[in-house]
Amino acid sequence: MAPDADPTTADALLTAAFVSYASDVSTGRVRANRIDKEISIDQRKADRADLLKAAAEAPDFAAYLATLPPKGDYPGLQKALATWRDKRANAAFTSLPEGAALKPGMIDARVPLLRKRLGELEFKVPEPGPVVDQYDEALAAVVKSYQETKGLTVDGVIGAKTVRSLNITIDERIGQIVANLERRRWLPEDLGSRYVLVNAGDYSMVFVDVGKVAFQSLVIVGTPKDPTPEIQSVMRGFQTNPFWTVPQSIAGEEYLPLLRRDPSALTAGGFRIFENWSDDTELDPNTVDWSSIHPKAFPYRIRQNSGASNALGYIFFPFANKYGIYMHDTASRWLFTEGSRNFSHGCIRLLNPLDFVEKVFNGRNNFSKERVRQVIDSGQQAHYTFPEPVTLYVTYRTVTADAGGVATFRDDVYGRDRLVVRAMPRP
Numbered sequence: 285m286a287p288d289a290d291p292t293t294a295d296a297l298l299t300a301a302f303v304s305y306a307s308d309v310s311t312g313r314v315r316a317n318r319i320d321k322e323i324s325i326d327q328r329k330a331d332r333a334d335l336l337k338a339a340a341e342a343p344d345f346a347a348y349l350a351t352l353p354p355k356g357d358y359p360g361l362q363k364a365l366a367t368w369r370d371k372r373a374n375a376a377f378t379s380l381p382e383g384a385a386l387k388p389g390m391i392d393a394r395v396p397l398l399r400k401r402l403g404e405l406e407f408k409v410p411e412p413g414p415v416v417d418q419y420d421e422a423l424a425a426v427v428k429s430y431q432e433t434k435g436l437t438v439d440g441v442i443g444a445k446t447v448r449s450l451n452i453t454i455d456e457r458i459g460q461i462v463a464n465l466e467r468r469r470w471l472p473e474d475l476g477s478r479y480v481l482v483n484a485g486d487y488s489m490v491f492v493d494v495g496k497v498a499f500q501s502l503v504i505v506g507t508p509k510d511p512t513p514e515i516q517s518v519m520r521g522f523q524t525n526p527f528w529t530v531p532q533s534i535a536g537e538e539y540l541p542l543l544r545r546d547p548s549a550l551t552a553g554g555f556r557i558f559e560n561w562s563d564d565t566e567l568d569p570n571t572v573d574w575s576s577i578h579p580k581a582f583p584y585r586i587r588q589n590s591g592a593s594n595a596l597g598y599i600f601f602p603f604a605n606k607y608g609i610y611m612h613d614t615a616s617r618w619l620f621t622e623g624s625r626n627f628s629h630g631c632i633r634l635l636n637p638l639d640f641v642e643k644v645f646n647g648r649n650n651f652s653k654e655r656v657r658q659v660i661d662s663g664q665q666a667h668y669t670f671p672e673p674v675t676l677y678v679t680y681r682t683v684t685a686d687a688g689g690v691a692t693f694r695d696d697v698y699g700r701d702r703l704v705v706r707a708m709p710r711p
Contacts, residue, residue: 306339308469309352309353309469311469312470328472354468357687359687361464362689364691367691368461371454377453378397380398380401380447387442388424391415392419395419396417398450399423402450407426407430409423410426425440427440427442433693434693434694445624448695459701459702461683462708464681464682466704466708477492478493478674478675480492480677482677483681484678485681487502487503487625487626489634493646499643501634504620504625504633506630510630514679514680519601519602521669521670522637522641527587527588528588529587530555531608532582535584540577550586554593555587555588558586560583572584597615597637599638599660611632611633616633624695644670645671682695682701
């Protein structure tokens with residue numbers, strides 16, 4: 285600002301700068317719902333009058349400014365951003381070429397490059413053995429540690445996903461931190477004393493009750509083709525032994541080819557086909573010319589009976605959202621052993637759902653996990669209402685940081701971090 289600037293103009297400019305900063309840092313620099321159709325956040329809007337009033341009444345303006353950013357790990361992410369920007373000026377970068385999967389014991393010219401890259405990423409790399417190009421067990425142990433920190437399958441194999449992860453640049457990591465700082469600003473400052481937070485970015489879920497973590501779990505989320513959306517909703521209860529009604533898109537894309545090959549293909553999995561979506565008139569699949577059905581206009585309703593093979597498992601948690609997703613048990617429990625757990629069509633699969641509902645009830649309403657298990661074993665479809673609603677946040681956080689600014693990264697498998705950074709206004 286020029287030294288001889290008009291005081292009135294200067295005051296207006298400073299006020300505008302303050303309002304812009306306060307709004308950006310407290311509620312976000314961009315409107316989340318405009319970035320991607322898979323983001324539907326109930327984002328707050330800053331009130332200019334309220335911000336100015338609070339600033340005018342604050343006894344210490346600097347202290348007031350410090351209250352505006354979110355809490356939690358937000359300050360840690362800010363420190364991580366500063367650290368990684370410092371790294372950009374000095375850090376080396378070695379690219380690992382793509383190629384056939386590299387397995388322990390193999391000899392490959394990329395091994396010295398692998399050692400160098402892991403060292404650049406601050407992993408303690410052992411000295412090579414007599415054959416410098418050999419991918420030995422000691423180096424494989426370091427790779428497994430790297431894979432674990434990035435949410436990759438921990439097998440020591442240098443496949444395409446691990447190569448892509450190793451080749452992420454410092455600028456890309458900085459972009460991830462920037463995107464995750466923005467993503468935290470979208471959420472309410474106070475998430476409440478009782479809520480479920482699902483992070484599709486690191487395949488995790490926590491239930492917080494009275495401000496403390498009461499339950500946490502691994503989850504399975506959507507594939508890159510069918511990503512789990514970022515939403516806010518409310519969970520009010522659960523159902524045992526649910527039917528699964530196959531979404532029309534899945535019926536056309538995945539099940540129609542099976543029916544064309546064998547009209548009875550779905551019978552073994554406990555599926556039934558109905559003539560339409562409005563009644564329960566069952567259809568004999570052998571009477572339909574499946575080759576005449578278009579995948580985009582599948583006219584019938586497919587429903588899977590409850591039971592051990594049901595895609596929803598034994599427990600189903602509905603909640604309002606425009607995407608038609610929900611949280612549920614699963615019949616495919618072995619998938620929880622994978623590092624990257626993005627296997628669903630967008631729904632959230634929960635490990636040990638009975639343990640979760642036990643924590644939600646917390647001894648109230650005469651709730652008994654054992655009685656629910658008996659209901660499940662009997663095949664009965666029963667509905668249970670939580671003692672009080674539970675707020676649900678489904679997020680996509682690919683970076684977390686501790687208080688000292690040490691960041692833990694997960695790969696941006698949905699590509700949303702890049703969209704957030706691209707949408708943010710440039711300074």
